Amino acid sequence: MGEKQIYMKRRPGYRCMxxxxxxxxxxxxxCLCTAYDxxxxxxxxRQADGKCSPAFWFNPNGVAKSCSSSQSFLNSTGYRKVLSNNCKERGRNMYSPKRVACHPRAPQGLHLSTSHGELSATIGSxxxxxxxLDNGESPSTSIQLDFGDGIKITYSNLSRTENGIRHIYRATGIYRVMATAENSLGSDSSTLFLHITSTWISNIITHSFSSACSM
Structure with missing residues (x-):
């Protein structure tokens, strides 16, 4: 597809193998590429006029999180060549991806949670x-996590927190945990409240709940 081929065939009446x-x-x-390729x-x-437009859920200006201001990326024009098509593109093809420079972005949409989604834990665990982070320049965005017990930790970039950040609380109480993402263009923060209970209180609550269910 997308190319002109000339075939040869046997002459009529010939039976050679x-x-x-x-x-x-x-x-x-x-062949030179056209819209049909x-x-x-x-x-x-695909719209009624034959052109390709972004779907309602798709942001065509979205940039990969790993894209930093010193890099560039190929941004789709909304078209891609049909599989196995061998057409030849013109000098400036309107359907080909365009190389775009990455622009610095302030961090936006920072989310903080626990690995299991729970907001309570026992002391010593x-x-x-x-x-x-939904949007921002990850390589140049620092992350600070305040555990609420007087201990803070800072990472030079977001990629170093991909496996999660572990912490052990030594006293019971309700702790205000806050994460802050910051770069030269701005900052964003997210907060959660974590309830740390003692082991014996947790056992009493569990035992009471089990007894109530068995009645």
Whole structure:
């Protein structure tokens, strides 16, 4: 597809056998690409006029989180070449992805949670905090996590927190845990309240609940 091929065939009346390595294609030449050689890219939909437009849920200006201001990326124009199409693109093809420079972005949409989604834990147990950033320049964005018990920890970039941040609380109480993401363009923060209980209180609550269920 997308190329002009000239084939050879046996003359009428001839019954000779074709060898396995014989190719019927005499010559092959790619055609210039047209709109028919492309389909809508991921996140784009074909409209009534035949053009591809972004779907309602897709942001065509979204940039990969790993893209920093010193890099560039190929941004889709909404089209991609049909699979196995060998057409030849013109000098400036309107359907080809365009290389775009990455622009610095302030952190936005910072989320803080525990690994199991629970807001309570027993004293002395490992609590794993997970941090997620919806939008921002991850390589140059520092992360600070305040555990609420007087201990703070800072990471130079978000990628170092992918496996979670563990912390052990040594006293009971309700702790205000706050994560802050910051770079040269701005900052964002997220807060949760964690209830740390003693082991014997947790056992009493569990035992009372089990007794009530068995009645």
């Amino acid at each position: 074709l060898a396995q390595d014989y190719s019927r294609i005499s010559s092959s030449e790619p 492309f389909e809508c890219d991921y996140g784009w939909e 490992n609590v794993t905090f997970m941090i997620h």
